[in-house]
Amino acid sequence: MFQPAGGQLRVGVAIGEHVLDLAAVAAAGLLPADPAAFAAPSLNAFLALGRATWTATRRRVGELLTAGNTELRAAGLVPGALHPQDAVHLCLPVEVADYVDFYSSLEHATNLGRLFRPGGEPLLPNWRHLPVAYHGRAGTVVPSGTPIVRPCGQRLSPRAGEPSFGPSTRLDIELEVGFVVGVGSRLGTPVPAADAAEHIFGLVLVNDWSARDIQAWEYQPLGPFLGKSFATSISPWVVPLDALAPFRAPARPQDPPVLPYLRAEGDWALDLDLLVELHTAGMAARGLPPEVISRTNLRHVYWTMPQQLAHATVNGASLRTGDLFASGTVSGPEPGTYGSLIELTWGGTQPLRLPDGSERAFLEDGDTVTLRGWCGGDGGRPRVGFGAVSGQVQPAPLSG
Numbered sequence: 001m002f003q004p005a006g007g008q009l010r011v012g013v014a015i016g017e018h019v020l021d022l023a024a025v026a027a028a029g030l031l032p033a034d035p036a037a038f039a040a041p042s043l044n045a046f047l048a049l050g051r052a053t054w055t056a057t058r059r060r061v062g063e064l065l066t067a068g069n070t071e072l073r074a075a076g077l078v079p080g081a082l083h084p085q086d087a088v089h090l091c092l093p094v095e096v097a098d099y100v101d102f103y104s105s106l107e108h109a110t111n112l113g114r115l116f117r118p119g120g121e122p123l124l125p126n127w128r129h130l131p132v133a134y135h136g137r138a139g140t141v142v143p144s145g146t147p148i149v150r151p152c153g154q155r156l157s158p159r160a161g162e163p164s165f166g167p168s169t170r171l172d173i174e175l176e177v178g179f180v181v182g183v184g185s186r187l188g189t190p191v192p193a194a195d196a197a198e199h200i201f202g203l204v205l206v207n208d209w210s211a212r213d214i215q216a217w218e219y220q221p222l223g224p225f226l227g228k229s230f231a232t233s234i235s236p237w238v239v240p241l242d243a244l245a246p247f248r249a250p251a252r253p254q255d256p257p258v259l260p261y262l263r264a265e266g267d268w269a270l271d272l273d274l275l276v277e278l279h280t281a282g283m284a285a286r287g288l289p290p291e292v293i294s295r296t297n298l299r300h301v302y303w304t305m306p307q308q309l310a311h312a313t314v315n316g317a318s319l320r321t322g323d324l325f326a327s328g329t330v331s332g333p334e335p336g337t338y339g340s341l342i343e344l345t346w347g348g349t350q351p352l353r354l355p356d357g358s359e360r361a362f363l364e365d366g367d368t369v370t371l372r373g374w375c376g377g378d379g380g381r382p383r384v385g386f387g388a389v390s391g392q393v394q395p396a397p398l399s400g
């Protein structure tokens with residue numbers, strides 16, 4: 001979704017450094033879908049049209065953008081319907097219906113288990129049998145660039161053994177990838193894992209901002225609540241599942257074997273490179289570039305998208321157009337591949353040293369975190385970029 005200067009929200013597709021205005025292209029009768037779906041304030045109307053329309057539209061846009069095709073020019077759409085990306089406002093792509101965040105990285109779940117419950121079994125007994133998740137807050141899913149106000153809340157003071165109220169002192173990020181549901185499902189009817197591609201439109205980058213001190217005090221017994229619900233940032237571009245076909249790979253083996261409803265055929269791991277950049281206010285003031293603090297890949301993740309979808313609906317819960325399902329923090333096997341500060345600094349005990357001479361255990365006001373993702377671009381495979389999702393930490397509105 002984008003907004004040209006002085007114009008209305010509309011659907012666009014990224015082509016190099018430009019955005020092609022699909023509302024204008026559809027109005028000229030060049031797309032195989034109702035033009036109203038592209039002149040809407042979110043992608044939801046287009047998402048509801050289903051896989052056949054998604055695929056036909058993507059194929060047709062590819063055709064229109066092929067060298068030698070003159071249809072856009074003949075319709076008077078070049079250059080008018082092509083906007084430089086930096087001249088438009090990129091907006092929240094989807095009106096998020098429900099938001100669920102999984103916990104699907106074995107390495108992340110193991111690390112967090114060690115940090116939150118030292119001395120115990122890091123993985124709880126259910127973890128290898130079902131994709132664990134919590135319901136997040138759809139209304140606070142925000143587009144890239146939205147400032148993140150440091151949350152206040154209750155934190156347990158280790159010395160006093162009692163809660164106190166104030167700004168979080170352990171503000172963190174979670175590097176995640178989410179999928180957006182296009183076509184919903186009927187209440188009472190589970191979605192089989194085999195039908196996943198009929199429902200999953202595409203993927204976004206997700207930053208599940210997390211206040212670790214608030215989370216640690218509140219999460220037992222019902223899971224994360226205010227430690228997560230203050231903001232979740234997503235990237236402006238939704239990469240269609242169709243565009244990711246060349247990067248799909250066999251999922252990692254699961255031991256023990258999962259129950260039949262969680263078995264999914266096909267290659268559902270995704271070779272998606274991810275990184276986290278941190279830019280402090282001090283680095284920005286000195287003209288220093290952002291520092292890459294983690295590099296990882298989505299293919300490490302244990303539970304796949306069809307398994308997540310099958311599990312989320314196996315009780316008969318229905319899907320809605322615009323539902324967002326996030327992967328959970330993506331962490332790889334080595335320390336430099338962890339997707340959160342609590343892992344990268346091991347609970348804050350090993351702060352990161354930054355190029356401006358400062359240290360970070362958790363985020364400080366003025367820090368900007370940017371997540372980036374891309375597939376391919378190596379050895380002959382095309383490059384499919386996810387763009388970036390970024391947010392700067394603002395001071396808490398009140399203290400004490």
Ligand code: MN
Binds near residue numbers: 101102328
């Ligand atoms: Mn998360």
